[in-house]
Amino acid sequence: MTHPAAGLVVMTSTERIRFGEPAATALAAEVGMLGAKRVVLIASTSLADRTDEIAKIEAALGARHAATFTGVEPHVPRDNVIAAAAVAREANADLIVSVGGGSVTDCAKIVPVMLKHDVRTPEDMAPYHITVDDAGAMVVPAFAPQDIRTICIPTTLSGGDFNPLSGATDPLSKHKQAYLERMMAPVAVILDPALTVHTPEWLWLSTGVRALDHAIETLQSFQSNDFCDGLAKSALDLLIAGLPRVKADPGDLEARLKCQIGVWQSMLPIIAGVPMGASHSIGHVLGGLCDVPHGHTSCVMSPFVLQWNEPVNAARQAPIRAAFGKPDVPAAELVDRFISDLGMPRSLAAVGVHADKMPKIAEYTMDDIWGKTNPRPISGPADVMEILELAK
Template structure:
């Protein structure tokens, strides 16, 4: 008889069907927040009026904005965000954006909880894999306030209490977690996602599909994660092509946001596999976006794992409309249809980088839990060769 456990997030609600500015104000009211700090991207803040609309709606409650988030969440930007929030003394932070902004706030909240003021102080708080293969999870204090999230991409970072943060010196991405560092509530308004570049919208959808696939194929499966992941795939199969054909189709965009929600329920709730693990190292070494790492690596990892996950992959293939059980090809066909990169060389990755990517990936907790065991760096280099 199998055993397991599902730990629910410290997340109160997911809101859809309301305009973003109204939903933000109502959520601030519900939380009796009087000092709201906004964390977002330069693009949203400086080239659109989306953030300004939120500021106007908040009025005097808005106490500051940080828009210096950087892709892959390098440690210095996390500390800069923590410093800005510390100076503003908010009682709530609104994160307006995708995974980069959300992870920046997650790790910054750990920095605030523990009084960290220098990047290297984050060393003591990231997840590690012990020599015996078990997971070391540092104890993290509750942060001084929570974040709520207004989502703009499909990476599903808002539906987990796991955050990635890159050590730019060692070119390694570490994972961080704490019960209350994730979003206390999430607002899904498809209207604000029209500012998201199409490549980012589509590639982060593949990242969410990666969550679903590796959740279904996990070495410690969960009936809840399988159910939500399969439904996420169904929604994406219908809504993602529709959002590509007509970027103004708000119902399709909302269904994509809801699919991302369902895909993200498994993050840190079941062990993922090598697509996630290699993706973290690819991003840290080459700067590649995580959406694109999933576009390139997921089909190859699925083929690598097929002999030990054939029943699970057959269910995935069926949901994606393929009856021969070849889920990897179904995913690869979707990626190609969306016009996303399918080879490492498409994004100028050099074979000379493979050893460094493999070295970093071997430290990743999800490489260690791949369904078909990764025995050493040579296995990872072989996967990178296949994807090149």
């Protein structure tokens, strides 16, 4: 008799996902349900300065709009979080709403924790981020959950909107550090494909590859399961179909929504407990240390990590090959070709990272939350250097 594998799927504190309706309308409905009276927006600077989208959301909130903070920089330097928290504190916020890409989302998810614990300086954020012990296990600090919640309205495909995990960068070490608490997941997520037409093409497509990489690393992992594999396969189907359609026709809102739902599905395995691998751990370091945009880190690293892992997990890569319709072609080649056809960068040099940075990248990767959860074991910086050499 064959015995089934045991498993555990972790759920978040997110209660609702709204999709396909205007963001301002959906947010007004959510705020009404929650009874919030002092809503603080943390918004994309480009949306606020170059479009009327933020103004429309503010108008829909009416008297319930308390303040808007803009100016979140890529990879969320700690001082951005402190500045946003100061605005929310002054406004006596009872709800935080993010409108923008991954960095805006990350900032908005951390701010309520800073308010709860009255954190007012970048240095005082240190006790709240995850560390990694010598065995590679995450050490998650325990602290009281926040009092107020977050709603996320994403404009890119980075996927952090669905996750209780968030990130901010230490300005001194340039190390991007993770923050985790169950209530950091937004109470609701609003997916408005029409809002995303303002997102630059490179940003939409590269963060779409980031979402593709979530699904790819799930399917590579020996710690996944049938539930998570099924979500990852569906996510691949939606993203492989949707991303080229948006590149061909930026006004294809149906394709944009396919991409957004693909991101949602790609994130659920991570939330459920499937650890990511070397593409994500190296990517975190490339972002914080080298200022490489979130999406570009996966554009560069994902195929090379597939190639490096293939000797130990070729069977796990079979669904990836099948999703691209070419089961006999190596997954690394198929993903490489797909990313290249989208016009995205495919080497470290193409994103401004050269050999002199590689030893520090390898060292920092070992301190990442997923530095030691790759399917082909990474025992030290020398293993990371092998992958970086492929990618240079």
